[in-house]
Amino acid sequence: MKHIHLPEDRYFGPDPGQKKIAAKLYERVKDKPLVCPHGHVDPRLFSDPDYDWGTPVDLLIIPDHYVFRMLYSQGVPVESLGVPRRDGGPVEKDHRKIWRAFAERFHLFRGTPSGCWLSHELVTVFGVTEKPSAESADRIYDRIAECLASPEFRPRRLFERFRIETLATTDAATDTLEHHKAIRESGWKGNVIPTFRPDAVVNLDAADWAQSVRLLGERSGIAIRGYRDFIAALENRRAFFKSMGASATDHAAVTAHTEILSESEAEAIFGRALAGRATAEDAFRFTGHMLVENARMSVEDGLVMQLHTGSFRNHNQDLYAKFGPDKGADIPVQGEFTRSLRPLLSRFGNDSRLTLVLFTLDETVYSRELAPLAGHYPALKLGPAWWFHDSLNGMMRYREQVMETAGLYNTTGFIDDTRAFPSIPARHDLSRRVDANWIAGLVVRGIVDEEDAEDMIEETAYRLAKRAFKM
């Protein structure tokens, strides 16, 4: 039997001196509660006390585009992995067969973050110690299925076992937050909070924009006949989210372009959009304007503002047509912040009431633009290495390229940003190990002393995130 490789000192560098310090720093924080200020876990997991995970494939393969994109890249059809088609057409239903297809290709994940997370999750969440392979596939499947059927694996129980202190979900501006309400009313003590994400209504070129705006009108009780109504409706929803525990908003855009439209320009563009005549240029400018407007609202209501830019979504046309979004076909493009953010920063960058957290998929801006910006403007903080870069090497590049100029205290600590709930401990653990190793590297090079190091690991593992997100 081949075992999953999960040594106690994993992810630490090989130098014995550095490893010893890293282990000591890691030991300090490994059992700290998890602060999860941004992610995509479905709140239904916690509103329904009897939530059923389905099969191991329902849990680990079908919803995880990191996993099935890698299999797809090696020629395994998406249909054969059970991913549902938009048109309801036939896909593989035999989950044991799907699991086998995955298990016998486990070598594809060597050296990838998915490989690291899956290994950790299998061992520590499910007690699986066998390495996935064609031979072991069925035994592992059975073991996980058995777990999932037991009451200890209900989401609320895992939430407690994982020591999650706060879990933020991501929710459309038009969401009723009924699941969050149900969680609060259930008497269960887990702290699950919503995050206000208005992309579907502020991006004029979003799919079904008109419908979303109508719904926004309904939800807010404000008939949206023009730009002013729209702003009022957004403010209304932000207040509602805040009353439901939200501490942050989240914004996605292809670029970080910001600009300030005059009231009449904004009104005119919004009017064209309502009439179905907005141009691509209108949408681009309006998105940039609404980033500034949301910053203004954040100054007023105190919600932390997150900005995620740089993804060319749904790059694979055929796959998108057949399976829809979030299928591992979002590909980054080059980013720019220095010129793009200047209009927003000129208005609110010096205002400490704003916390604007920036994320990038283009690592070239770390040392060139983001670190200098965050090392200057009081309103800016840098989110951690994001998405493809949320990996061992990606995190180290982030630390090495950001910290010297931005300083640790202008960053937010780790954010798991996942929809794969059972992978959350694996992700935080990996991050804590990487940070312990990074800080130990500073100690053995004489850059910081051990007292500094101990404080820094507490910051990266717990306090920075809590402070940045006002939790």
Place this chain on the structure above:
Amino acid sequence: MKHIHLPEDRYFGPDPGQKKIAAKLYERVKDKPLVCPHGHVDPRLFSDPDYDWGTPVDLLIIPDHYVFRMLYSQGVPVESLGVPRRDGGPVEKDHRKIWRAFAERFHLFRGTPSGCWLSHELVTVFGVTEKPSAESADRIYDRIAECLASPEFRPRRLFERFRIETLATTDAATDTLEHHKAIRESGWKGNVIPTFRPDAVVNLDAADWAQSVRLLGERSGIAIRGYRDFIAALENRRAFFKSMGASATDHAAVTAHTEILSESEAEAIFGRALAGRATAEDAFRFTGHMLVENARMSVEDGLVMQLHTGSFRNHNQDLYAKFGPDKGADIPVQGEFTRSLRPLLSRFGNDSRLTLVLFTLDETVYSRELAPLAGHYPALKLGPAWWFHDSLNGMMRYREQVMETAGLYNTTGFIDDTRAFPSIPARHDLSRRVDANWIAGLVVRGIVDEEDAEDMIEETAYRLAKRAFKM
């Protein structure tokens, strides 16, 4: 006497644990046959059993723009290094003098890949152990000259001694492949295969385009009066190359721009080109269109498609005027793949019959664009670190920035891409050492186990290249 520095454990990291594992992994593959799926070695070396290398300078200096560009950058005139002028004007003829100019500046190559390759080549190919210097220059010259005069140094003998399994050359679409034919007919068993490179006819702004297209017509036996004839002629030549053993095509362009012209647009642009009236815009669009057309042909005939982009060729106007192309004055420019390749990928990216191998001179696209693309599209593979980046640090950056997202199995393994035949073993050896050290780094960090590691080194050293290039 000062010796060339070539320690047994070179290029491995200093940690003793990692070094031990690296050495063990390297040991497994150091004697594997060499698979050389892309390069620029002249097939005449093997068609002529009595090929004469000329002097040490003819072999090691004059044809190696890596070497003479470094000397030139330090103020040594190109003429004084014996590089022939286009106009046949006078250049230095005293090869001993040229060799001395090189030997006394050997320190310029400290820490460069050329320095590594030359050291390996001098020691293991020619048995030279003295470090080049003004003092040792003549002795080394004599030693190499003596070698070159001996029958064991004929190219075919070196080919066998180097354990080359397959060597692909790069050949114009209009090439008769007479040397490949001669090799096949000679009875010699070395596997030297051609590669179809149609740049001179698909890039409308290539020097002597009209002449090349006329020649293409002659070679294919298809009179090229319009776009359809042109496509037919290309298909004809691809079939010929395939019949001569080719497994791949190769395409160079400044950018990765692709687009799909309508039949009538393509016909119109081609018509303007035939009439000598094609614009720069025509050439740009046609090159992008022909990349898609060649992908289509690859889907049909199974030839692996290589795409090399990002070089601003012949940047130095005066040098180009005097000495022509490939004189160390090709300078990279910024690259983009996400948007540029989308038209091609939308048509053929999901088709496993296509293997499109991408190369870049802009390392910023490794983690941002290439790894996410290759980690998704079944038709894509990433070639190794290319040209300036085919170096110790360059290879490590490639591994660290590509592997976590793309996965090892969406890459092609090492490609030497050289015209310097006797440097081939040095290049493969360096690559195998770097990979052994990289994988050992994963082992000591607990990312992969030793079983994984052993499989991975076999892949990087031999199997990936063979599989990707269908050899």
Place this chain on the structure above:
Amino acid sequence: MKHIHLPEDRYFGPDPGQKKIAAKLYERVKDKPLVCPHGHVDPRLFSDPDYDWGTPVDLLIIPDHYVFRMLYSQGVPVESLGVPRRDGGPVEKDHRKIWRAFAERFHLFRGTPSGCWLSHELVTVFGVTEKPSAESADRIYDRIAECLASPEFRPRRLFERFRIETLATTDAATDTLEHHKAIRESGWKGNVIPTFRPDAVVNLDAADWAQSVRLLGERSGIAIRGYRDFIAALENRRAFFKSMGASATDHAAVTAHTEILSESEAEAIFGRALAGRATAEDAFRFTGHMLVENARMSVEDGLVMQLHTGSFRNHNQDLYAKFGPDKGADIPVQGEFTRSLRPLLSRFGNDSRLTLVLFTLDETVYSRELAPLAGHYPALKLGPAWWFHDSLNGMMRYREQVMETAGLYNTTGFIDDTRAFPSIPARHDLSRRVDANWIAGLVVRGIVDEEDAEDMIEETAYRLAKRAFKM
């Protein structure tokens, strides 16, 4: 009492073998004289033998935008740090209070170059061994104040104590160089030389351009009525600077754009500028043209030409309005050299009489553009990692991304580029340690031998800078 952490083997990697070699290499050069070919130290420090430093805050906080930008980024108002306002409005005058605000936030500098330099400077220049904190602030303040009051801390004495061989200042084209003259005439032996920086007159969009050009006319004694007069005046001033000991010029531009205007175009643009009607496009083109003109002058007069590009100056509008330039709000933008420099290089790149030293704030061009350019053109040299990248990691990235292609000998060695005179030894020491560690890394990896290593450290610590700047 907590001590400042400044171990003897700081900044060396943890591997014992590498550390030993690094220490040995460092030992060779740690006491070498300091060559300072580019920086912003005020020449008044040396023309006035009784120069008064003011308080510790006048010395270490108020003029150091690296320090106060970090405090500002964490919400400390610039006014409260004593930085003077343009309008002379009120700012904090209690320097002890400012010092405390800094000392109690000393943790913000963990892992930053400012933290490294300050630690070194406090310990070795002022004999302070206590770590700055709220508790130790006053004691440290007193100690530094005591030092500053003593004759041994006069600038000339520090200059000698620091073993500075040559210190170049940076001076406007219109500067009278009276302080340099006073230094020369004082009989003091310190070698302080000017550098010719004509930005204020060659960039048509510079603040107060017309006034600067008028002053240029006065200083040169050439009435500037048109472009030809302007060129003559510049040549006149260059000759004057050269006569005063200058060995170099310095040029700043947002981009590296160069172009060659015809005489009549240049005349027309210059005429529009004199008439106050130059456009942004005019300014952009003229700056590019004047880079080529200055290269031409350098070919003629032998002054080394430095080009610093890539900074978006004064990004923070409010801060600029209140406090003026150089307040930590200059943010880099993306750079490009391959296409941008081609006009200049086509004219003078092959001329060894020109030395053009390039600097970048965009690290992506290191391996992609700058190293290939410098590894080819005889006229090019690369300056060291600049500004934000003049840090432990930044220097390593520079070495790792530049050296393999450019070769060590096409670079200039370390340049401190600082206005903080007492930090100069700290900066050179850090650089020498990083280089010793980098070279030791090459030795333990078997890339260079110890003989090479010893020569290389002498080059990086001393000889390269001296040679490149013709000192």
